[in-house]
Amino acid sequence: MQKVELDYTLKVSLGDRSYPIYIGTSLIDDPGLIAWAFKQKKAVVVTNTTVAPLYLARFKDTLGKLGVETLSVILPDGESYKNWSTLNTIFDELLSAHCERGTVLVALGGGVIGDMGGFAAACYQRGMPFVQVPTTLLAQVDSSVGGKTAINHPLGKNMIGAFYQPNLVLADISTLKTLPLRELRAGVAEVIKYGLIRDPDFFEWTEANIERILQGDHHALAYAVQRSCANKAEVVAADEREQGEREQLNLGHTFGHAIETGMGYGEWLHGEAVASGMLIAAELSKRLGWLSDEELGRIESLLRRAGLPTTCPNLGLARYLELMRHDKKVKNGQLRFVLLRKIGKAEVTDVADEEQITSAIAARCT
Ligand code: NAD
Ligand code: GLY
Numbered sequence: 400m401q402k403v404e405l406d407y408t409l410k411v412s413l414g415d416r417s418y419p420i421y422i423g424t425s426l427i428d429d430p431g432l433i434a435w436a437f438k439q440k441k442a443v444v445v446t447n448t449t450v451a452p453l454y455l456a457r458f459k460d461t462l463g464k465l466g467v468e469t470l471s472v473i474l475p476d477g478e479s480y481k482n483w484s485t486l487n488t489i490f491d492e493l494l495s496a497h498c499e500r501g502t503v504l505v506a507l508g509g510g511v512i513g514d515m516g517g518f519a520a521a522c523y524q525r526g527m528p529f530v531q532v533p534t535t536l537l538a539q540v541d542s543s544v545g546g547k548t549a550i551n552h553p554l555g556k557n558m559i560g561a562f563y564q565p566n567l568v569l570a571d572i573s574t575l576k577t578l579p580l581r582e583l584r585a586g587v588a589e590v591i592k593y594g595l596i597r598d599p600d601f602f603e604w605t606e607a608n609i610e611r612i613l614q615g616d617h618h619a620l621a622y623a624v625q626r627s628c629a630n631k632a633e634v635v636a637a638d639e640r641e642q643g644e645r646e647q648l649n650l651g652h653t654f655g656h657a658i659e660t661g662m663g664y665g666e667w668l669h670g671e672a673v674a675s676g677m678l679i680a681a682e683l684s685k686r687l688g689w690l691s692d693e694e695l696g697r698i699e700s701l702l703r704r705a706g707l708p709t710t711c712p713n714l715g716l717a718r719y720l721e722l723m724r725h726d727k728k729v730k731n732g733q734l735r736f737v738l739l740r741k742i743g744k745a746e747v748t749d750v751a752d753e754e755q756i757t758s759a760i761a762a763r764c765t
Pocket of ligand 2: 541544547649
C-alpha cells in the first residue's frame with residue numbers, strides 16, 4: 400500500500416452546501432481526512448462487483464477506524480444497469496438495514512455508481528448525506544463533482560434524476576492503477592473537454608502530456624484531475640442548476656448521448672461517445688465559420704493520440720435527429736448545441752438548419 404499523500408484540495412463554493420474535493424494518493428486509507436463527513440456512525444457504501452473486490456474492504460477498514468458501522472450494497476457492473484430496477488435494489492437495502500436520514504451514503508466506483516448512488520441519496524427519506532469516492536478517471540475529473548445524479552431511460556440517457564450535491568469528493572488517484580486502459584482513455588475525453596470549452600492553456604498542457612496521462616504517471620493524472628475539477632467547480636458555483644454557463648460542460652454530449660442510447664447502453668463508453676460527439680461539434684463549428692481547419696485538426700489529432708474515436712457510428716441521420724430531440728438543452732422544441740468559437744471558448748447556439756447538423760454528422764460517420 401502506498402503512503403497517504405494529499406496533493407490538492409479544492410472547494411466547490413455553494414454557500415452552506417459548499418464541499419471539498421481532496422485529490423491524492425491512498426486517500427481511501429486515511430480516516431483523519433474524512434472523519435468530519437461521518438457525523439452519524441452508520442454508512443452504506445454503494446459499489447459494484449468489479450470495484451468491491453479491489454477497494455471495498457480497504458475503505459470499510461478506514462471507516463471502521465472512525466467507529467462507523469458500514470454496510471455495503473454491491474450492484475451489477477455496467478451502464479446497462481443504470482436503471483430503475485438497480486436503483487430500487489439500493490432502496491431495498493437501505494430500508495432493510497433501517498438506515499436513517501442521517502446515515503451517510505458513499506458511492507465507491509465510477510460515474511455509473513456515482514450517478515445512481517447520488518440519486519438514491521437524493522431520494523431516500525428526501526435526502527441523506529452523500530460522499531463521492533470516484534475510482535475512474537472520468538468520475539474523478541467530472542461526474543463526482545457538481546451534483547448531477549441520474550438513471551437512464553430506454554428512450555434517453557440520464558433522463559430521470561436530480562441535482563444533489565455531495566458533502567465530500569475523495570479522489571484517490573492510486574485507484575486508477577487498476578483501471579483498464581480503455582476506461583482511462585474514456586476519462587481523457589472529459590479532460591480534453593475542459594480545455595476546449597474554457598481553458599486553452601490546459602488544452603495545450605494536455606497536448607504536451609497525453610502520453611504521460613496514458614502511461615498512468617501519478618503527477619500528470621493528479622494535475623489533470625485538479626485542473627479539470629477546478630474548471631468544473633467554477634462553472635458549478637456560477638450556475639449550479641444549468642440555467643446558462645453550465646450548459647457548456649455538455650460539449651459533445653448532444654451527439655454523444657444519441658450514440659450511447661442509439662447503440663444500446665454500454666456498447667460505446669460514455670467518454671468515447673463524448674469524444675466522437677466533440678468532433679462532430681467541432682466539425683459543425685467549422686462549417687459555421689467559427690473554428691479554423693487548423694484548430695479542427697488539432698482537436699482530431701489529440702483525440703486520436705488519446706486512442707479515442709474520431710468517427711461516429713452510422714445510426715442513420717434521421718435516427719440521430721430523433722435521439723437528439725430528447726436532449727436536455729432542447730428549448731421549445733428547438734435543438735441547441737454547445738459549439739466552439741475557438742479552442743478554449745464554447746458557446747451555446749440554436750442551429751435551425753437541420754441540413755447543417757446532418758452534414759456535420761455525415762462527415763464523421765463511418
Ligand atoms: P463506469 O462507472 O461504468 O466505470 C467504468 C468501468 O470501470 C466499470 O466497469 C467499473 O466497474 C470499472 N472500474 C471503476 N473503477 C475501477 C478501478 N479503480 N479499477 C478497475 N475498474 C474500475 O463508467 P465511468 O466512465 O466512470 O462513468 C460513466 C457514467 O458517468 C455514465 O453513466 C455517464 O452518464 C456518467 N456521467 C455523469 C456525469 C455527472 O455530472 N453526473 C458526468 C459525466 C458522466
Ligand atoms: N457533465 C456535465 C455537467 O456536470 O454539467
